[in-house]
Structure formats: structure tokens, C-alpha cells
Amino acid sequence: MKPPTIHPIEPRIVLRASEVWKSYDDGSITVLKGVDFAAREGQTVALCGPSGCGKSTLLHLLGGLDEPDRGSVAVNSTELSRHRSRLNLLRYDIGFVFQLHNLIPDLTLQENCLIPTVAAGINRGAALARLKHLTDRTGLSHRLHHRIQKLSGGERQRTALCRALMNSPRILLADEPTGSLDEETSSTVFQLLLDIAATEGVTLVMATHDRALAARCDRLVDMHDGRIREPQPD
Numbered sequence: 200m201k202p203p204t205i206h207p208i209e210p211r212i213v214l215r216a217s218e219v220w221k222s223y224d225d226g227s228i229t230v231l232k233g234v235d236f237a238a239r240e241g242q243t244v245a246l247c248g249p250s251g252c253g254k255s256t257l258l259h260l261l262g263g264l265d266e267p268d269r270g271s272v273a274v275n276s277t278e279l280s281r282h283r284s285r286l287n288l289l290r291y292d293i294g295f296v297f298q299l300h301n302l303i304p305d306l307t308l309q310e311n312c313l314i315p316t317v318a319a320g321i322n323r324g325a326a327l328a329r330l331k332h333l334t335d336r337t338g339l340s341h342r343l344h345h346r347i348q349k350l351s352g353g354e355r356q357r358t359a360l361c362r363a364l365m366n367s368p369r370i371l372l373a374d375e376p377t378g379s380l381d382e383e384t385s386s387t388v389f390q391l392l393l394d395i396a397a398t399e400g401v402t403l404v405m406a407t408h409d410r411a412l413a414a415r416c417d418r419l420v421d422m423h424d425g426r427i428r429e430p431q432p433d
């Protein structure tokens with residue numbers, strides 16, 4: 200008798216963009232022209248493509264920071280336009296590492312990282328314990344009380360990573376998280392990001408110019424002419 204065929208159960212889709220269009224300046228620049236994209240739970244996905252092709256725009260839409268002109272974005276199968284509280288989604292479910300890290304220069308590392316926990320109503324003791332865990336992992340525990348303006352580029356990027364992970368989001372969107380760093384620091388921070396995503400089971404979608412780093416992710420998708428292309432396995 201033929202043995203039964205076993206179909207592995209694929210992890211569920213946690214993030215989906217369907218036929219997403221986005222233009223700026225009253226429609227004079229159309230950046231996204233019907234983007235279809237889905238990420239499964241726990242996957243790491245690199246979003247590549249030339250400068251200006253729309254990577255940041257797509258990440259902002261996936262994270263609910265902006266709205267598409269047409270099409271839909273769903274997080275955990277709930278369409279963002281129908282989400283009862285998009286703010287809660289941003290506070291609890293999604294972490295975002297911005298291209299220019301958006302840290303407040305006059306505040307310390309600890310103060311910057313505590314901001315999202317205050318907004319989410321997490322008690323200070325739990326927030327400090329989480330911060331200790333993350334700064335231990337990222338090698339920043341000796342910098343907790345330093346102001347951001349006194350930190351190096353790599354330390355700032357690692358701080359932005361800690362801040363994005365403070366509320367233990369299940370999805371992390373990272374926009375060129377190592378873009379401003381030299382090759383060696385960039386490789387270290389990138390690996391740290393992948394390691395933390397793996398141990399915390401986070402789904403990671405990351406925009407990057409660096410194809411060598413992108414190759415370390417589970418999937419690489421290319422943006423071209425406002426759409427997404429994914430190299431198909433042979």
C-alpha cells in the first residue's frame with residue numbers, strides 16, 4: 200500500500216497586502232501599483248529594490264502608519280481599515296524600526312525605550328526588566344543612561360531595535376535598519392536582528408539595499424516598477 204502523503208502545515212499568514220496602490224502629490228507620483236505581498240508567521244523577509252522604488256512606503260502601509268489609495272492591508276487576518284483600534288495594533292502587535300531611527304536625541308537610551316511602554320500601559324518594573332533583557336542581548340546595558348546624541352551610529356541603531364521590541368510585538372517592520380552603518384557594524388546589527396527575531400518568534404519584514412545581508416533572510420522580494428517580484432525556486 201502506498202504510504203500516505205504528508206503535507207506540512209504552513210505557518211499562518213500574519214501580514215498581507217492585496218492589490219495595494221499608493222500615490223503622492225495628488226496622484227502625480229504613483230509609487231505602488233497593485234502590490235500583493237504576504238508574510239507567514241516567523242518568516243524573515245528582505246524587501247529589496249533601488250532607492251525611491253517604494254520600500255519605505257510599503258512598510259508604512261503594512262504597519263498602519265499610512266493608508267493605501269486602493270487595495271487593503273491585513274494584520275492577523277483583520278483588515279487595517281476595519282481595525283477597531285489601529286493605535287492598539289501599533290502599540291502591541293507591530294514594532295517599527297525607522298530608516299532614520301527617530302530617537303529623541305536629548306533623552307537617554309532608557310527614556311527613549313520606555314516611551315512605547317508608557318503608551319501601552321505596561322508597568323515600569325516589567326518595562327525595565329524587558330529593557331534589561333534587550334540591552335543585555337544587544338550589548339547596550341552600559342549605555343542605559345547615555346543621551347542618544349552621545350551614542351555611536353551602531354549604538355543608535357541597536358537602541359532603535361530595542362525600542363521597537365519593548366512591547367514584544369509579534370511583527371517587526373524594519374526600514375534599512377543598518378543603512379547608515381559601516382560594513383562590519385551593519386553585518387553585526389543585522390545578525391542581531393535575525394537572532395532576536397528567531398528566539399522571539401517574530402515575523403520580520405525588512406527593507407534593505409544590501410543583497411548580501413538580504414540573502415541571510417528566509418525570503419528576498421524585489422520591488423520593481425511599483426510591484427513586487429519574488430524569485431521563484433527552480
Ligand SMILES: Nc1ncnc2c1ncn2[C@@H]1O[C@H](COP(=O)(O)OP(=O)(O)OP(=O)(O)O)[C@@H](O)[C@H]1O
Nearest residue numbers: 223224228230249250251252253254255256257298
Ligand atoms: N510624503 C511624500 N510625498 C511625496 N512623495 C513621496 C513621499 N514619500 C515618498 N515619496 C516619493 O515616493 C517614492 C518612493 O519613496 P520611498 O521612500 O518609499 O522609497 P524607498 O524605496 O524607501 O527609497 P530609499 O531606498 O531611498 O529609502 C520616491 O520617489 C519619493 O520621493
Ligand SMILES: [Mg+2]
Nearest residue numbers: 254255298374
Ligand atoms: Mg526608504
